[in-house]
Amino acid sequence: MSVLIEDIKKAENLVHKKSSVLTDKVMHYCPGCSHGVVHKLLAEVIEEMGIQDKTIGVAPVGCSVFIYNYLAIDWQEAAHGRAPALGTAISRLRPDRFVVTYQGDGDLAAIGTAETIHACNRGENMVMIFINNGIYGMTGGQMAPTTLEGMKASTCPFGRDPQTDGNPLKITEIVAQLPGTNFVTRQAVHSAAAVRRTKKAIRKAFEKQKEKTGTSFVEVVSTCSSGWKMNPVDSNNWMEENMFPFYPLGDIKDV
Amino acid sequence: MSELRLMKGNEAIAEAAIRCGADGYFGYPITPQSEVMERLMELRPWESTGMVVLQAESEVASINMLYGGAGCGKRVMTSSSSPGISLMQEGLSYMAGAELPCLVVNVVRGGPGLGTIQPSQSDYFQSVKGGGHGDYKLIVLAPASVQEMADFVELGFDLAFKYRNPALILSDGMIGQMMEKVELKPQQKRWTDEEVEKMHPWATTGKPASRDYNIITSVELDSEAHEVFNNKLQVKYREMEEKEVRFETTDVEDAEYLIVAYGSSARISAAAIEILRDKGIKVGLLRPITLYPFPTKEIQRLGAKMKGILSVEMSSGQMVEDVRLAIEGKVKVEHFGRYGGVIPSPDEVADALEQKLIGG
Numbered sequence: 001m002s003v004l005i006e007d008i009k010k011a012e013n014l015v016h017k018k019s020s021v022l023t024d025k026v027m028h029y030c031p032g033c034s035h036g037v038v039h040k041l042l043a044e045v046i047e048e049m050g051i052q053d054k055t056i057g058v059a060p061v062g063c064s065v066f067i068y069n070y071l072a073i074d075w076q077e078a079a080h081g082r083a084p085a086l087g088t089a090i091s092r093l094r095p096d097r098f099v100v101t102y103q104g105d106g107d108l109a110a111i112g113t114a115e116t117i118h119a120c121n122r123g124e125n126m127v128m129i130f131i132n133n134g135i136y137g138m139t140g141g142q143m144a145p146t147t148l149e150g151m152k153a154s155t156c157p158f159g160r161d162p163q164t165d166g167n168p169l170k171i172t173e174i175v176a177q178l179p180g181t182n183f184v185t186r187q188a189v190h191s192a193a194a195v196r197r198t199k200k201a202i203r204k205a206f207e208k209q210k211e212k213t214g215t216s217f218v219e220v221v222s223t224c225s226s227g228w229k230m231n232p233v234d235s236n237n238w239m240e241e242n243m244f245p246f247y248p249l250g251d252i253k254d255v
Numbered sequence: 256m257s258e259l260r261l262m263k264g265n266e267a268i269a270e271a272a273i274r275c276g277a278d279g280y281f282g283y284p285i286t287p288q289s290e291v292m293e294r295l296m297e298l299r300p301w302e303s304t305g306m307v308v309l310q311a312e313s314e315v316a317s318i319n320m321l322y323g324g325a326g327c328g329k330r331v332m333t334s335s336s337s338p339g340i341s342l343m344q345e346g347l348s349y350m351a352g353a354e355l356p357c358l359v360v361n362v363v364r365g366g367p368g369l370g371t372i373q374p375s376q377s378d379y380f381q382s383v384k385g386g387g388h389g390d391y392k393l394i395v396l397a398p399a400s401v402q403e404m405a406d407f408v409e410l411g412f413d414l415a416f417k418y419r420n421p422a423l424i425l426s427d428g429m430i431g432q433m434m435e436k437v438e439l440k441p442q443q444k445r446w447t448d449e450e451v452e453k454m455h456p457w458a459t460t461g462k463p464a465s466r467d468y469n470i471i472t473s474v475e476l477d478s479e480a481h482e483v484f485n486n487k488l489q490v491k492y493r494e495m496e497e498k499e500v501r502f503e504t505t506d507v508e509d510a511e512y513l514i515v516a517y518g519s520s521a522r523i524s525a526a527a528i529e530i531l532r533d534k535g536i537k538v539g540l541l542r543p544i545t546l547y548p549f550p551t552k553e554i555q556r557l558g559a560k561m562k563g564i565l566s567v568e569m570s571s572g573q574m575v576e577d578v579r580l581a582i583e584g585k586v587k588v589e590h591f592g593r594y595g596g597v598i599p600s601p602d603e604v605a606d607a608l609e610q611k612l613i614g615g
């Protein structure tokens with residue numbers, strides 16, 4: 001007996017629906033990249049909370065510079081590292097809006113460290129999403145502030161040597177220490193369960209914004225299969241074995 | 256109600272900002288302009304007009320806060336002095352590229368480097384030629400009095416929004432610090448969020464169901480499309496050159512010599528012209544009020560009748576290049592300047608004109 005696809009495509013059989021906040025544009029991300037998954041979660045949270053008309057996003061410079069092509073909310077594209085400064089002004093001038101910044105590790109924890117620390121320390125009312133893939137994806141795999149010791153990148157081709165290259169930076173632990181943050185968590189999207197937890201964390205970060213009690217910070221430890229020069233499956237395994245011990249998952253602060 | 260007051264140029268900037276209905280000021284302290292933010296903090300406009308005032312962690316952050324605020328269609332401004340303005344150049348380039356309006360005040364001090372806190376006009380090139388990366392221009396206003404410091408705040412915002420381009424008030428430590436009588440305009444209302452959404456449909460205010468979502472950006476990876484965008488900017492700059500040139504002339508009707516000077520130098524030159532006229536030397540003054548767009552045509556027209564032209568600047572010779580470009584070699588153009596924070600006296604200017612244009 002043959003089954004027609006039309007017979008399967010019934011409302012009662014649907015297990016997944018594309019968020020209405022996602023556009024139809026084809027994402028430019030490499031196979032196995034975490035960015036696309038986090039975009040999808042962000043879109044779902046915005047849709048489920050019914051805040052598409054009240055959310056203003058700030059895009060970084062990095063692989064996710066074109067996030068504004070994929071989520072149908074108002075967006076501003078910031079200079080490299082400056083998203084928290086833009087977010088600060090947006091949130092102060094439009095306190096009736098949800099503000100979300102989205103940044104990579106080079107953007108948030110190297111060139112934009114000052115903006116990150118000071119926005120979190122002032123407790124600007126915004127959600128900050130931090131994609132930590134331990135590498136500069138966009139520019140072709142150079143060392144990031146979060147590159148692990150011994151990890152290879154194009155500007156540390158023999159592996160990061162803390163003696164000469166400095167140490168990997170746990171910026172999330174730093175912002176958790178600051179009085180201005182109300183929720184700081186570290187998640188990942190390497191498994192179905194982890195994806196669900198990350199979505200919950202993003203939702204919680206947005207819910208926290210209703211209290212107007214400061215910055216809600218969500219790190220997502222991420223894969224960059226191109227920068228790491230691994231296939232998507234190996235990337236996930238490598239992340240579990242190497243990234244998670246140094247960047248342990250879970251809530252760091254919740255006040 | 257208008258009000259007549261005695262105050263510093265820097266304080267006039269702060270008072271005028273509140274009165275013209277500015278939405279936000281974001282800044283970082285630096286001499287000789289810290290009074291701007293100090294006065295704003297004393298006046299507490301967030302309690303009266305709702306204006307936001309924030310001391311940022313750096314000028315890099317300040318200018319990017321302006322980007323965020325301007326992107327929401329708000330009237331946002333900052334002030335700084337030379338080293339701080341250098342730090343803002345990346346942000347200004349991004350704002351020009353994203354077509355965002357804002358107002359920046361540079362109370363110039365002598366450079367290069369940390370330089371001096373004394374007045375200077377050595378940031379002319381940086382101000383009028385773009386300053387950051389890429390093909391763009393700032394609208395540049397040059398006040399020569401405390402009154403103009405106040406008046407140019409509103410004018411700067413108006414021009415910035417008219418052209419969706421950053422505007423710069425190019426002042427200096429002398430105008431910023433000196434006290435003069437100033438007439439302050441009555442308090443105007445800030446734009447409401449609803450007004451902003453109507454007036455600036457490009458702003459990121461939260462996407463209602465009735466419109467597509469807005470994107471404020473300066474990135475365009477397709478070179479052909481990016482050339483088209485750059486052409487759009489150039490059309491805007493040609494329109495500014497056509498419509499927005501502002502200048503003032505004095506004593507030019509019978510003049511045989513012309514001084515071109517802006518800001519503080521224009522005031523010193525006016526005194527020098529009195530000295531020279533007492534000696535029977537007929538000198539006139541052309542004071543550019545907009546440095547970009549530059550009064551090229553007027554300098555050409557007036558300059559053609561002159562025996563010689565002197566560009567007086569507190570720099571080693573920057574604006575003189577634009578005067579020479581305007582004159583195209585038809586008349587002798589010389590430069591006189593003191594710099595590194597030194598203010599020339601009217602006598603020095605008068606002597607320089609005699610020596611350089613008339614011959615010892």
Ligand SMILES: Cc1ncc(C[n+]2csc(CCOP(=O)(O)OP(=O)(O)O)c2C)c(N)n1
Binds near residue numbers: 104106108135136137
């Ligand atoms: C001022 C400036 N310096 C350098 C760059 C080049 N650049 C673009 S993206 C990037 C790093 C991006 O890495 P990350 O923030 O980790 O994002 P990812 O691509 O990994 O998601 C760099 C150095 C730039 N655009 N601007």
Ligand code: SF4
Binds near residue numbers: 030033063
């Ligand atoms: S280079 Fe890395 S971060 Fe960029 S899209 Fe590819 S996998 Fe993702």
Ligand SMILES: [Mg+2]
Binds near residue numbers: 106134135144
């Ligand atoms: Mg990265």
